[in-house]
Amino acid sequence: MKPFPTHPDAIPAELQDVMDRLGSVAIEVANRIARGGIDEDLAGLCGTNTDGDGQKALDVIADDAFRAALEGSAVRFYASEEQDTAVTLNEAGTLALAIDPLDGSSNIDTNLSVGTIFAIWPAAATAEASFLRQGSELIAAGYVIYGPQVCMMVSFGQGTQKYVLDPGSRSFVLVDRAVKVPPSSTEFAINASNYRHWPKPIRAYIDDCVAGTEGPRGRNFNMRWLASLVAETHRILARGGVFLYPRDSRKGYEQGRLRYLYECAPIAFVITQAGGGATDGENPILGQTPSRLHARTPFVFGSAEKVARITAYHDLPEQETSALFGNRGLFRS
Ligand SMILES: O=P(O)(O)OC[C@H]1O[C@](O)(COP(=O)(O)O)[C@@H](O)[C@@H]1O
Ligand SMILES: [Mg+2]
């Protein structure tokens, strides 16, 4: 049995082959995670990547495995969060694939969900031309979550589909062909330890949520932070809410933390195909063009109405965002 079933919307054969290869590696990675600590230490530090992030053993294992499996496929250019530059895998290939081989790697030793995020564009003449373009030109994107259940969420531009790994047959099974982000929820996700570094509109939005029934929103909210983008995305696809990783005043966080190619563009594609919203706080993520492979961007995504509300906070006059739950113009209209 093929690891990734034939897609109901009949995707091109070369894309189907790439999905099979991604599916098989994901199954291998899931098995390796399940056996972590028995014969290898997957959380052991083994270097730093081009962004200066510490690399864990599993970051490198996953990157090597995906790259090796895609050799000989239609993937011409392979750009990974773990590599300095894009790698040419097949001069005759027609696709360009960007990957975060292991997302949420600070969670490996805590046995919380981690994942793999991928984005596929048609290949252009060079790697730069293939990757430094708008996210709206993606032809496919998705992620695998290695959690209590292994799932793949993927979009080929016609909605978002959910697959669950059947460990018995070692193949992904389609369980929902039109996943939708629930429009309402009282949950938000942000790393609140950075509050003092955030821009005013983000502080104002969170102040109003935290004020609960006593603030301008007039209801209580709940907060989550898993430090694993795939796990946050999966929760938002299941029950709505909003995720924020804004730019902040710390050195190196001028454009937030998350990378456009390997994280934000693919997650934005999956979320918007599921009816949600995805911006940098003000403008749609998929309308942007990264300036370099490892470019970062502030990232806000989730239930469309919440994402739009956060954009509206950026349009408020300075005196309204600087006052702790002051008379936000938003609520007077
Ligand atoms: O530790 P912080 O600053 O809260 O950042 C958490 C974010 O970093 C990430 O772990 C970055 O991903 P990597 O593990 O691929 O570097 C995201 O998954 C997560 O949203
Ligand atoms: Mg990541």
Ligand SMILES: [Mg+2]
């Ligand atoms: Mg990673």
